[in-house]
Amino acid sequence: MTQEQLCDYLELYRDLGIDMIYIRSSAAKSRSTPAPAEPVAIPDVVIPGLAPEGDTLDQIRLDMGDCRLCRLCxxxxxxxxxxxxxxSPLVFVGEGPGADEDEQGLPFVGRAGQLLTQMIDNTAQKEGIPVRRGDVYICNVVKCRPPENRTPLPDEMEVCGQFLFRQLMAIKPKAVCALGSTAMKALLNTKEGITRSRGKWHKWHGIPVMVTYHPSYLLRQYNQQAKREAWEDLKTLLHFVYD
Ligand code: SF4
Structure with a gap:
């Protein structure tokens, strides 16, 4: 890797809010049982390519294998x-799998997923945009279910985030929709709350990112206002991507 490429990657990691990465020592590499990863400050290490040239989703899934890089495994x-x-020119990013998703191995298949499907399908239909849920790509920040559906911890988001970032770079969508504050933080490294960030365009490595509420938040009955706002966000997003 050239010095210039290395600088690009380090800059990319910093933009993503990652200030520590984990490598195995050479001694650990030679053991048959993996040793605990050691935290290393970014400026001191050479890191592997975050998104190898010609990267594909199949390759990323292959690289993940039976991933045990964090405790969520x-x-x-x-x-x-x-x-x-x-x-797809549009990718939705959620937080992490719930019980139904863990069971079926697919993202957004539970109640929140059904709401997301309705939101995409109904909004597109009303707006005369020929798109359905199956036409977009959907994934999460972490790929394994956090216990008791808790919010993923920062180190889990950092480690698993590398796969999300490779997915986005491989797909190169026209826009990304961050569903909820975990996805927003993972992509935008912001401390702003979701109510301030939603409905606005942000950027992730040149790709426009629309932030909106997570469907599970919208399932709470008292969130009628939030529901209306999320539908507005989706309308803006779909017109931007498909007009
Ligand atoms: S959450 Fe991601 S990094 Fe952690 S074990 Fe699962 S796939 Fe690996």
């Missing part, structure tokens, strides 16, 4: 990689 039934159109 312990309670999972399946790795929920992502689903949908691999060439």
């Amino acid at each position: 312990e309670g999972r039934k399946s790795i929920v990689f992502g689903s949908g159109n691999q060439r």
Whole structure:
């Protein structure tokens, strides 16, 4: 890797809010049982390519294998990689799999997923945009279910985030929709709350990112206002991508 490429990658990691990465010592590499990863400050290490040239979703899934890079592997039934159109100009990013997703190995298949499907299908239909859920790509920041559906911890987001970032770079969509504050933080490295960030355009490595509420938040009955706002956000997003 050239010095220039290395600088690009380090800059990319910093933009993503990653200030520590984990490598195995050479001694650890030679052991048959993996040793605990050691935290290393970014400026001191050479890191592997974040998105190898010609990267594909199949390759990324292959590289993940039976991933055990973070503690979320312990309670999972399946790795929920992502689903949908691999060439979609629009990618939705959620937080992490829930119980139904863990069971089926697919993202957004539970109640929140059904709401997301309705939101995409109904908004597109009303706006005369020929798009359905199956036409977009959907994935999460972490690919394994956090215990008790807790929010993923920062180190889990950092480690698993590398796969998300490779997915986005491989697909190169016209826009990304960050569903909820975990996806927003993972992509935008912001401390702003979701109510301030939603409905606006942000950028992730040149790709426009629309932030909106997570469907599970919208399922709470008292969130009628949030529902209206999310539908507005989606309208803006779909017109931007498909007009
Ligand atoms: S959450 Fe991601 S990094 Fe952690 S074990 Fe699962 S696939 Fe690997």
